[in-house]
Amino acid sequence: MVPLSWYLILAAALFSVGLFGALSRRNAVAILLGIELMLNAVNINLAAFWRYGNVTDMAGQVFAIIVFAVAAAEVAVGLALVISVYRQRNTIIADDIDILKW
């Protein structure tokens, strides 16, 4: 069986890719994609720890499913916001949407 650390390294790599994407992309949709990647990295961790831990304990899987649900909802709201912003300001570049400042 593949050792646990492989999964963890995969998840960490995926998280870092997501984090980099969320921090560096200018497009708001791309930032949302980065966030999705980070969430899925967490899911990999959850599933991995479940598999290598007490298999009868369902908490890892359950949490992963909750994360799916929350992620889906978050993306729905996020994309709706992006569309709304685009209609208002004709852009989805994150740096241009900076009216929430001093």
Add this chain to the structure above:
Amino acid sequence: MTTETLIWLIPFPPVVAFFLIVLFTNKNKALSHTIAVGAAFISWLGSMIVFARALGVEHLGEHPFESSINWLPLADTWFRIGVLVDPLTAVTLFFVAWTVLMIFLYSIGYHNYGQPEGDHDHKGLPPHGATVEEHGHKHVVPSVEPMYSRFFAFIGLFACGMYVLVVSDNLLTLFVGWEIMGLCSYLLIGFWYAKESARDAAVKAFMTTRVGDVFMLLGIAWLYSYAGTLNFRELFTPEVLEGMSNTMAFPGLANTILVHVPGLWPFISSISVAGAISLLLFIGTVGKSAQFPLHVWLPDAMEGPTPVSAMIHAATMVSAGVYAVLRVFPLIMADLPSHGTTPTMSIIAFIGAFTALFAATIAVAQNDIKRVLAYSTISQLGYMIAALGIGAYVAAAFHLITHAFFKALLFLGSGSVIHGMEHGVLHTGNHHVDPQNMFNMGGLRKKMPITFWTFLIGGFALSGFPLVTAGFWSKDEILADAFGHGHWWVFGTLALAAFLTAFYTMRQITLTFLGESRTQEAEHAQETPWTMTTPLVILSIFAIGFGWLGIPEQFPAIGGLIPNWIHDFVGGTLAEHPEAVEFNILPLLTSLVVALGGLYLGWLTYRGVNSPAEDRFQIPLLKNKYYFDELYTSLFVRPAYWFAETFIYKWMDKGLIDGILHIFDPLTNGLGSFIRNYFDVPVINRFFGDGSADLTYWFGGKLRVIQTGRIQQYLMYAIVAFIAIGAVLYYFLLARSK
């Protein structure tokens, strides 16, 4: 209900009535007087039951009804207060309850209950009458007292004070009742407070009695510090009394220069604690019972409504003074066995006898019907005090009771006369006629028959009309006691006073009721309503009948027919039952002669007198009461005013106190501005107040540049902070614990 519980409850109904009337029912006249009279009736009923039960106890003096509770916690014990009914209390309760109830009832009629509101009556003034229209023509009728309810509230409180005083088993609660009455007499004498004379009289009564009260309180304090108790039964044991009479009152003076003053030291060293304390307590009585030299308040107190005069000056308050002396009589007598004589008793006898004669002479020259009675009261109280001074305990108590009845009767009768005269004044509309001046009366026997007959009974009782009236028996007993114990001066003085008493009483009756009406107003005087005449009739029964309870057993012909109940019963109060004085025909003849002679001479002198000018006894010295008011005004009142005005106000308050305060003013002002300029403004305001605001502003200005609105930048901050905090936590929690 046990008798003890009942005794505890006797003082309460009137004070409950007071609070009910003051707080709730003062708008409703009928309800107010119903509550007050009802309360007086309940207390009366309680008193009668207690009296009846007291009669059924054999040797009540040794086994009185008593009950006490812990009241004031002291260091390691309690001050106990309680009630005590011994024979003296029982008979006192009897006459107090009767007279109080009668006076309450009488007040309803006196204050014109049921009459219309006055046309222009003011609160604080006697009612002036109301115009009513009847059968097409107008006439003036008496109007109701504007402060009707207030009067009943006050007399309720007054009655409570008297009951408290009577049933107390210790000097402290006795003093409390004493002072409640002092306050109420102030309120009631000044009841018509819009009259300046009434205000002055109220203040005068309060201040004068206060002089006595202060000394009395000193006596009580001394007694307590010496004996450790104020309970009568505990105080008046042979051991305590003997101890007090064998202790020198002023041992501290033995080391002073006073020892070398010739003749003074033996006198000072002969004063015992018992003598000194009883003298102090007696001074309280001098004030309350209006004895010389503190008698001046009582005649002026006639400014109050007449029921008040009856209440204060006959039945309760002035009697309380004599009652207090009767209560502490064993203390006064304490010196007698060891010293043979007591200076205190000599002083008491002197003051009493002197007052009796002195006030009687003034009464002869007074024209105001109530003032004659006022001086007669002072004189009669002097009688009782003199009797106590010669040790005639039972005779004094007897005269106290009979006097309360017949003097209440006389006062209420005079109120009835004044009321009838006011009716005449309202009828004629001539308000310049003084309805209290006896020279404006005359012939009232036909207009006011009930008042006349009852007044006659009261007057004859006061004069000591032989055999029939109560006053004869009690006065005769005092004279017999004075004679039997060889106090010639007291006997002579009192006999002379008795003569004058009969004389001025007959003068009063003659001028008021006999002859023909001297004014239109007297012509139209009217008999008063039943609420006023009923008390007169009831009291006159006592004014006659009560004397028969004290007929000496050896009295010729009728002696022994009725047992001498007063002597047997009241005498039992004392540890040693006083012996009845040996019968002697001389004092009896004296009292017969002075009473009948005085009455006859009074009638003879005044039957034809129609105006003050024809009255031979209008001597300025007597008319002006020996100038005592003037003397006191220049001796005490003016110096007091001067002291207050010049010394206290101008010199001390304005000069000294204000002067010192004026130094403080710039000082505190300077200190204040220093603190303000050098501390408050720079440090508190500038540095802390404005400084903290400036700092926050500056800091905010610096910090706001990081608020860029760029979402990725915020995320970056969060990650950096997360890493930094994580590193710190790692270092402190994990790395260091290894």
